[in-house]
Amino acid sequence: MNEESESEAKADGETASDSESRVEAATLPPSADDTPEVLNRALSNLSSRWKNWWVRGILTLAMIAFFFIIIYLGPMVLMMIVMCVQIKCFHEIITIGYNVYHSYDLPWFRTLSWYFLLCVNYFFYGETVTDYFFTLVQREEPLRILSKYHRFISFTLYLTGFCMFVLSLVKKHYRLQFYMFGWTHVTLLIVVTQSHLVIHNLFEGMIWFIVPISCVICNDIMAYMFGFFFGRTPLIKLSPKKTWEGFIGGFFATVVFGLLLSYVMSGYRCFVCPVEYNNDTNSFTVDCEPSGLFRLQEYNIPGVIQSIIGWKTVRMYPFQIHSIALSTFASLIGPFGGFFASGFKRAFKIKDFANTIPGHGGIMDRFDCQYLMATFVNVYIASFIRGPNPSKLVQQFLTLRPDQQLHIFNTLKSHLTDKGMLTAATEDK
Amino acid sequence: MWELRHRGGGGPGPGGEAAAPPREGEAAGGDHETESTSDKETDIDDRYGDLDSRTDSDIPEIPPSLDRTPEILKKALSGLSSRWKNWWIRGILTLTMISLFFLIIYMGSFMLMLLVLSIQVKCFHEIITIGYRVYHSYDLPWFRTLSWYFLLCVNYFFYGETVADYFATFVQREEQLQFLIRYHRFISFALYLAGFCMFVLSLVKKHYRLQFYMFAWTHVTLLITVTQSHLVIQNLFEGMIWFLVPISSVICNDIAAYIFGFFFGRTPLIKLSPKKTWEGFIGGFFSTVIFGFIAAYLLSKYQYFVCPVEYRSDVNSFVTECEPSELFQLQSYSLPPFLKAVLRRESVSMYPFQIHSIALSTFASLIGPFGGFFASGFKRAFKIKDFANTIPGHGGIMDRFDCQYLMATFVHVYITSFIRGPNPSKVLQQLLVLQPEQQLNIYKTLKTHLIEKGILQPTLKV
Numbered sequence: 046m047n048e049e050s051e052s053e054a055k056a057d058g059e060t061a062s063d064s065e066s067r068v069e070a071a072t073l074p075p076s077a078d079d080t081p082e083v084l085n086r087a088l089s090n091l092s093s094r095w096k097n098w099w100v101r102g103i104l105t106l107a108m109i110a111f112f113f114i115i116i117y118l119g120p121m122v123l124m125m126i127v128m129c130v131q132i133k134c135f136h137e138i139i140t141i142g143y144n145v146y147h148s149y150d151l152p153w154f155r156t157l158s159w160y161f162l163l164c165v166n167y168f169f170y171g172e173t174v175t176d177y178f179f180t181l182v183q184r185e186e187p188l189r190i191l192s193k194y195h196r197f198i199s200f201t202l203y204l205t206g207f208c209m210f211v212l213s214l215v216k217k218h219y220r221l222q223f224y225m226f227g228w229t230h231v232t233l234l235i236v237v238t239q240s241h242l243v244i245h246n247l248f249e250g251m252i253w254f255i256v257p258i259s260c261v262i263c264n265d266i267m268a269y270m271f272g273f274f275f276g277r278t279p280l281i282k283l284s285p286k287k288t289w290e291g292f293i294g295g296f297f298a299t300v301v302f303g304l305l306l307s308y309v310m311s312g313y314r315c316f317v318c319p320v321e322y323n324n325d326t327n328s329f330t331v332d333c334e335p336s337g338l339f340r341l342q343e344y345n346i347p348g349v350i351q352s353i354i355g356w357k358t359v360r361m362y363p364f365q366i367h368s369i370a371l372s373t374f375a376s377l378i379g380p381f382g383g384f385f386a387s388g389f390k391r392a393f394k395i396k397d398f399a400n401t402i403p404g405h406g407g408i409m410d411r412f413d414c415q416y417l418m419a420t421f422v423n424v425y426i427a428s429f430i431r432g433p434n435p436s437k438l439v440q441q442f443l444t445l446r447p448d449q450q451l452h453i454f455n456t457l458k459s460h461l462t463d464k465g466m467l468t469a470a471t472e473d474k
Numbered sequence: 475m476w477e478l479r480h481r482g483g484g485g486p487g488p489g490g491e492a493a494a495p496p497r498e499g500e501a502a503g504g505d506h507e508t509e510s511t512s513d514k515e516t517d518i519d520d521r522y523g524d525l526d527s528r529t530d531s532d533i534p535e536i537p538p539s540l541d542r543t544p545e546i547l548k549k550a551l552s553g554l555s556s557r558w559k560n561w562w563i564r565g566i567l568t569l570t571m572i573s574l575f576f577l578i579i580y581m582g583s584f585m586l587m588l589l590v591l592s593i594q595v596k597c598f599h600e601i602i603t604i605g606y607r608v609y610h611s612y613d614l615p616w617f618r619t620l621s622w623y624f625l626l627c628v629n630y631f632f633y634g635e636t637v638a639d640y641f642a643t644f645v646q647r648e649e650q651l652q653f654l655i656r657y658h659r660f661i662s663f664a665l666y667l668a669g670f671c672m673f674v675l676s677l678v679k680k681h682y683r684l685q686f687y688m689f690a691w692t693h694v695t696l697l698i699t700v701t702q703s704h705l706v707i708q709n710l711f712e713g714m715i716w717f718l719v720p721i722s723s724v725i726c727n728d729i730a731a732y733i734f735g736f737f738f739g740r741t742p743l744i745k746l747s748p749k750k751t752w753e754g755f756i757g758g759f760f761s762t763v764i765f766g767f768i769a770a771y772l773l774s775k776y777q778y779f780v781c782p783v784e785y786r787s788d789v790n791s792f793v794t795e796c797e798p799s800e801l802f803q804l805q806s807y808s809l810p811p812f813l814k815a816v817l818r819r820e821s822v823s824m825y826p827f828q829i830h831s832i833a834l835s836t837f838a839s840l841i842g843p844f845g846g847f848f849a850s851g852f853k854r855a856f857k858i859k860d861f862a863n864t865i866p867g868h869g870g871i872m873d874r875f876d877c878q879y880l881m882a883t884f885v886h887v888y889i890t891s892f893i894r895g896p897n898p899s900k901v902l903q904q905l906l907v908l909q910p911e912q913q914l915n916i917y918k919t920l921k922t923h924l925i926e927k928g929i930l931q932p933t934l935k936v
Binding site: 193194196197200204207208210211212214216219220222223227228230231234281282283378381384385388389391392393417420421424425427428429438439441442443445447450451453454456457458460461464466 | 656657659660663667670671673674675677679682683685686690691693694697744745746841844847848851852854855856880883884887888890891892901902904905906910913914916917919920921923924927929930
């Protein structure tokens with residue numbers, strides 16, 4: 046057993062002892078153990094296998110409880126949490142880059158990486174703020190100017206960083222500096238765009254944020270459980286722990302979980318309504334007439350299932366059908382994000398991204414499968430659920446020239462008249 | 475404590491794994507390579523690991539490519555010394571490129587679009603080839619296919635968005651195009667995902683690090699080349715003058731800085747490019763501003779350059795016909811007093827666009843060179859003389875376009891911030907996609923707004 050585990054670990058290049066003897070550029074020194082003392086003492090009697098299991102279990106429950114608390118606290122807190130998670134992920138990946146390239150001492154580079162993070166966040170959050178806080182922004186003069194010239198200001202900020210980078214190139218370290226520049230940009234591409242799309246989904250309705258994330262978490266846990274009890278056939282060489290039984294079991298379990306969860310959540314306005322900023326109360330409100338997606342409808346059950354269940358029709362929310370699509374993506378494609386992260390860790394010979402969460406690794410380790418989910422949900426919403434944002438369109442309209450406005454107005458008018466939406470009667474109102 | 479953080483791979487204890495599959499699952503397949511291959515994996519990755527952390531001097535040079543100077547030129551110039559020969563080759567090629575540029579402008583916007591697309595593809599190819607050579611990864615399985623596939627996906631996404639905006643009338647006619655436009659983002663995302671999953675499935679045990687490097691290299695290259703070329707096309711649709719003046723300003727700055735540096739150059743500008751001098755930089759700045767000013771004046775007269783490019787469905791081609799906007803109508807400006815004394819005129823009539831051209835030329839001369847320094851730093855980092863050898867005497871396409879890198883983005887940001895608001899046809903198109911109730915609501919809001927502003931008369935049935 047020992048040799049087997051040793052050789053398997055060696056094949057991955059991961060044992061700590063081996064790294065001392067080899068001239069390896071990339072094996073990171075193990076960080077300190079972060080498990081809280083109280084847990085250590087409580088579990089000191091169990092064997093180390095069960096201890097690990099308990100530590101992971103307790104931390105999982107702690108994270109889920111934390112998730113519920115934050116949902117309860119509302120959209121603003123959720124946005125801030127997303128932002129913090131994003132910053133921590135960025136920090137983790139950049140630190141790996143520094144360690145890989147031994148470039149911690151490169152002049153300027155740490156400052157520049159964080160500066161670029163700030164620029165890109167400023168750009169994205171500025172665009173979001175302009176869309177959703179439109180009335181607030183129009184009221185305050187400085188905000189109005191900032192939003193009108195937002196792209197120009199963001200571009201100038203980015204350019205400054207770019208020029209600083211060029212001026213900071215040092216003769217002996219060109220390659221390293223370019224690598225870190227590339228590394229920073231790819232990290233920004235991954236981390237910041239995803240978190241920005243998560244916030245967009247959140248504004249669409251908290252259910253669009255909660256259901257996808259829970260499906261991915263559920264898939265993780267279910268695949269683990271199914272693999273633990275029934276796992277036999279390995280899935281992919283990259284992650285030897287994953288099995289086909291876990292994969293398929295996780296898929297079905299996640300679809301069922303998604304259906305149940307969306308049924309439960311669709312009943313509540315606070316999850317289903319788009320998040321809006323209310324000018325009078327100066328806070329976020331979730332109050333609306335639920336859209337067609339979130340109203341119970343009768344569906345005829347196809348013949349084959351009718352005989353099994355014995356019901357003719359079933360009342361469900363249309364959203365539950367969408368949740369099947371979301372869960373399917375979470376179970377089938379989500380794991381590829383996990384494999385990507387596993388490959389990345391093997392490529393750079395690290396065990397975990399960082400050691401933030403005891404038993405689980407870094408924040409990135411928890412969020413690697415979420416990587417693609419946020420983009421998928423955003424694209425799904427944009428393609429199948431809703432069209433463009435009406436208030437944004439009105440806002441864009443107002444900035445056009447009068448002749449353009451008139452042209453669009455007339456086209457819209459003829460379009461509506463053709464559709465029969467506009468008659469002489471409504472015209473006069 | 476180390477084993478507590480193992481998510482899977484074995485710790486030293488017999489029960490060190492908390493992980494799922496029982497032992498026989500792992501023995502059946504998975505990772506049980508022999509010792510020799512595991513050593514090889516670490517060897518190859520070690521080699522690149524060391525490569526990463528060593529200083530630049532240890533990195534071997536990439537072998538120079540063949541000399542592509544055409545035979546005719548070589549024979550014609552065989553008499554001269556090699557310094558003048560080089561000068562002549564560069565000069566002739568410069569004139570050739572400029573004439574080609576004029577020819578394509580004459581042929582119209584569609585040809586220009588094709589030209590931009592081909593340049594983008596060639597730049598991508600050049601940068602990717604450098605990556606292959608740096609990482610000796612030419613033989614990596616799948617990777618060449620995947621890089622080109624990603625290029626195709628990203629282009630499809632960007633050009634799909636453009637087509638939807640500008641060809642709105644054409645698109646409304648065809649059913650299949652309607653479908654493609656409506657679900658455009660979803661289709662692009664699905665295509666990209668397919669590439670991503672293929673990448674993950676193609677990860678080979680011994681080459682993980684290389685494959686990740688090439689993946690990142692491809693993405694950064696796409697970020698640089700495809701976004702820039704897309705913005706160039708958007709500027710082009712705004713009016714050919716927005717395409718021509720910036721590009722010519724950059725080219726003029728290049729040439730003027732070279733000439734000023736040649737005749738007056740004394741103080742070096744930056745260590746990265748020892749040939750550049752402060753005299754060249756400042757001389758180039760002033761010449762470029764004047765050049766931009768004059769070029770803007772000359773081009774602003776013609777509707778061909780000034781009007782937004784539109785696709786007319788009846789003619790099935792691009793037309794540039796319109797009422798020129800105020801930017802391109804002569805206006806009288808009163809001169810400030812000191813200029814009055816110098817020029818002895820009360821006012822001057824110029825196009826407002828010429829004032830914008832000053833901003834564009836300033837950017838081209840002051841910030842554009844940073845794109846050039848970036849490319850120089852890149853070439854030094856990877857120890858290459860030129861990006862490729864496509865153009866004799868000049869190097870690759872990227873060598874010519876490195877200063878343009880930032881210009882296209884700047885022009886685009888400038889246009890959206892200072893010149894025009896959002897694109898009206900895009901607003902219209904989005905309006906038509908909304909739900910009917912939303913459309914009605916917006917209609918009422920717009921009507922109130924227009925009546926308030928006096929643009930729409932309440933009693934007039936238009």
